[in-house]
Amino acid sequence: MSAGSTDTAVRTGRITRTALYLVLLLFALFYLLPFAIMVINSVKPLTEITGGNMMALPQDWTFDPWVKAWATAQIGVDPTGLKPYFWNSIKMVVPAVAISTILGALNGYVLTKWRFKYDTLIFGFMLFACFIPFQIVLIPMARILGLAGLAGSTPGLVLVHVVYGLGFTTLYFKNYYQVFPTELVRAAQIDGAGFFRIFWRLLLPSSGPIIVVSVIWQFTNIWNDFLFGASFADFDSQPMTVALNNLVQSSTGVKEYNVHFAGAILAALPTLLVYIVAGRYFVRGLMAGSVKG
């Protein structure tokens, strides 16, 4: 009798499992299909796209669209390709992510381990940043950048993204450090470590997972941002997203879809890379802060 019931249990399990995998597969396809089409069409000559089937595999494989998108395509008025804008983005993203993550960690450290009067109120205000839509801050931010002499420059964009991201990074690190035992900080104090020494030697080295979360979150948001880039950047500080838009918009004459596809993939590659490298820490980090908190 018991053997029979075990059998049934296994069979039901198998059926559910199959169904589960089928559904998952379907979803995977659903998400992968557009990407596959982008890739396929980015290695086709333009004639095959305009004259034929978007879904078909290329007959002539060519990497010219990639080279063109990267180096020679018309962006706005200059035939520079996306290359200079890619570096603009890097020059903006790297400092912005680094600064907002470090500052978020410091904020989280102070808000949990060096509590002061009205600290929750201040944290509440910082959280506000997470809920304010981008559009609302555009005009005041433009004014501030102007006053600071940072309008239309990469440092200006870095400032905007740091300020905007601080709410999120502070939230992450505060949650994470909330469950970091205060006794450890006290032990370090007795051992003679000061404010920053405790931060560098004790807190930060124990923050791997949450640093990953913060970096991924900030990197994707800042890299993919279009609005701030379009609003506050000059010609020589425009990020990749704005350039991609210009590439697609500015083609006089024929629309070179294969070049557009290649450009779009180029613009998405860095975030993809970050996810692949650090992704498995992402969930772990998100859990670490929340489960016990």
Next chain:
Amino acid sequence: MSFLTIDNATKSYGSVEVLHRVDIDVQEGEFLVLVGPSGCGKSTLLNMIAGLEDITSGTISIKGKSMNGVHPSNRDIAMVFQSYALYPNMSVAKNITFGLEMHKVPKAERETALRDVAKLLQIEPLLDRKPGQLSGGQRQRVAMGRALVRNPDVFLFDEPLSNLDAKLRVDMRTEIKKLHQKLGTTIVYVTHDQIEAMTLSTRIAVMNGGFIQQLGTPKEIYDTPANLFVATFMGSPSMNLIPVKILEENGGLVAETTNGLGETIKLPFAAPPTGLKDYVGRTITLGLRAEALTDPDGADSKAVNLVTVKNRVIVMEPAGSDTFVMTEFGGQDCNARMRADVQVAPGEDVDFTINMDKVVAFDPETEDRIV
């Protein structure tokens, strides 16, 4: 002059005073245990000594120097925490030497100190491991190593054994005691476990509700508790408390109560506390430790004033080394500690011997011991 002086120290959180006017003098080499139920303010007092909590009023001084406002790292103290508080990202060796490094001790000296401590605590094979790879007992040792390596004036322990299982706790207790005897350092040790307090300390401060209830040697605390709280909190099983009426008979004082058979019994005092005279005719609470209530053969042969009365056995609990027998005096359940081989059965009426040398008397209103 004492080594560590806590002078009129109080602590308030906002308008709530959680420690009230604490006065303790600790001599060099003393092992002072702060014991009391959870929430009585032990950790707060310890943290005030460490400098981790501010003092609301009063003074704490070490070696005659006021420590008010002095940073924890400059007080020449070391602390072992309940959770051990080992730095998770550092190896055992780094954990132990971190404090020395922060105090700018040269590397060669740090290495020597590390080796000495590792040898003393027998943790040499663990030095390269991370705290996460250690068992509870090993972590405990490392935490002690981190405190010992600093060679401080005062060691502070906050419930260091409460996270260990029962067997290990007893072993580590012995080891801490050995260490103290070997090194002769001054220790302030917090626990809620009265057995730990009794076994480890040279002096105990029993705390309750933010007040020091009594400060004394383990023997003083056990034999002459200052009030009913100390009497019941310290000792296991806790002190028997019997309501008795004080009478004057033949120029001496006797305590009158009833036994479990409903008979009136009279227990004469041999050397009553002088204050007891004022209570003639009134009811007081008589305190009687379980080992002062035994079978006649188990009674202390050196005792001067033994009184034997018949009483009924309610429950009998063999505990291996002793047999605990529950009976009733004055309507209160009382524990008697009898010899292991004693032959008694529930419902039986047997002889109980009371060691009147050991009884203490409490005023039932103030709950203080009558002296």
